[in-house]
Amino acid sequence: MARLDPRTFSRALFRAVGMDERDFCFGMSKVFFKAGKVCGGVRWKERNREEREGKRIGRREEREGKRRGRREEWEGKRSERREEREGKRIERREEREGKRRERREEREGKRIGRREEREGKRRERREEREGKRRERGEEWEGKRRGKGRGRKEKRGER
Numbered sequence: 001m002a003r004l005d006p007r008t009f010s011r012a013l014f015r016a017v018g019m020d021e022r023d024f025c026f027g028m029s030k031v032f033f034k035a036g037k038v039c040g041g042v043r044w045k046e047r048n049r050e051e052r053e054g055k056r057i058g059r060r061e062e063r064e065g066k067r068r069g070r071r072e073e074w075e076g077k078r079s080e081r082r083e084e085r086e087g088k089r090i091e092r093r094e095e096r097e098g099k100r101r102e103r104r105e106e107r108e109g110k111r112i113g114r115r116e117e118r119e120g121k122r123r124e125r126r127e128e129r130e131g132k133r134r135e136r137g138e139e140w141e142g143k144r145r146g147k148g149r150g151r152k153e154k155r156g157e158r
Contacts, residue, residue, distance in 0.1 A: 007026055010026070010031060022034075
């Protein structure tokens, strides 16, 4: 194309657009068209613009699709990380609750153990007192009523 004469190139171009040679003529530095005949070139330009616009829109939609895909992928990864963090948080909470439950049960066990120990000591002392009374020949009347014996009863007075 670089070897073609500009007039020859222009003539070929106008024929490709659909113009007849009678619709234009060449001057020294310009091309002159008959009135109303440039419309063919304008129509060709508009058709060409529509094609370019179509291609441009297609490329834009393609880019948007890629962006949307990347965004969805990113959102998916983000939600996975969020779910993972939530899972870890739940595990830690359950672990803490388990440890608390164990400590509570341990304290309760110790408390019950101490209570049983105290009751055992009380039982032993009671049995010891009862044994001493039997040795002395006193009779055990069972549980005491009220707050206990009065002063007179302790001294032996009635």
